[in-house]
Amino acid sequence: MLSRLDQSLKQAALTEAEFGCCLVYGQENYPVSYLFSSLKKLIQQQETITVEQYDYSQVSLEEVLPNWDALSLFAEKKIIVLSHLDRLKKNDAKLLKEWLDAHHDASGLFLFLTAVKVDGRLPLVKSVKKCGEVIKTDHLPPAEVRKLMVRHGEEYDVSFAPQVIDTLVHYHDGNLQLIFREAEKLALFVGPGGVVNSEELELLGCGTAAGNIFTLVDELGAGNVKASLQLLNRLLRDKTVPLVILSMVARHYRLLALASAPSSRGKSAGDLARTLRVPPFVAQKIRRQLNKFSLSRLSDSFSLLSEVDYRLKSSAIPESIIMEDMVLTLCRGNARDS
Structure with missing residues (x-):
């Protein structure tokens, strides 16, 4: 994914290259952040390149399209970025396609388009493919994220211990934006030539929120209302959304539900880790918690969590109250099991 984006960035940086285009879309937003940071570095390094950024939700395509052709007096190459195309109107999609078709053999221009959702059946997408790349940015498998972590460390001339990589990948559920933010913090802390071990991870508190989730689920399983509310309030105080x-x-x-399945019950920690696709240390913690949760209780919990998700997104009730109510209900589930 990022290697393909790098190729498009290289083409965009070549002043003598033909016209090019790259559409970046999907649920993973790190590649878009990577694109913008790369373009920022590019214009600092090459004075003959200009970058123009447009937010589709804030501009009229009909008004700005005629300006895209014009190069400044001192620029040999213009890179255009049109972002937030998620609600692209039918007429605007047609205008953009016509512009692309008219410029596919031009020079001195490169167009980046970004969105979360795009209809791949649009004629516009087909036009983009003819002159460039269409890159979908869904969550990467853990193995790919680990490779990117190693590469990220090399950029800072630091190395991450395998345990650190496993911890960050698991705690942040493969979210590259969060993983690389924590990785950068750790890399700057140890400095060039340094090694990031578990000690640095704990010292800087990277992944603390997710670590507290383990403890919170432990207390929920035990029905410990006071400790559960304290942990929740700690997470909220730390500005965890x-x-x-x-x-x-x-x-x-x-x-927990996957580990509770009969086919998983007798597995070793190593086999369970492979089944759940989590690091071994996570599998060990999961096994310790299994006896606190029956399958019926887990089923009831999923219904509650779905309801909480809906309330957080649609209710006028303060979020802290919704979350506290969730904790109380989950703890009561333990009392019913006992």
């Missing part, structure tokens, strides 16, 4: 807390709790419950 309620939807993030919810997604991490839901993911942990899914892992």
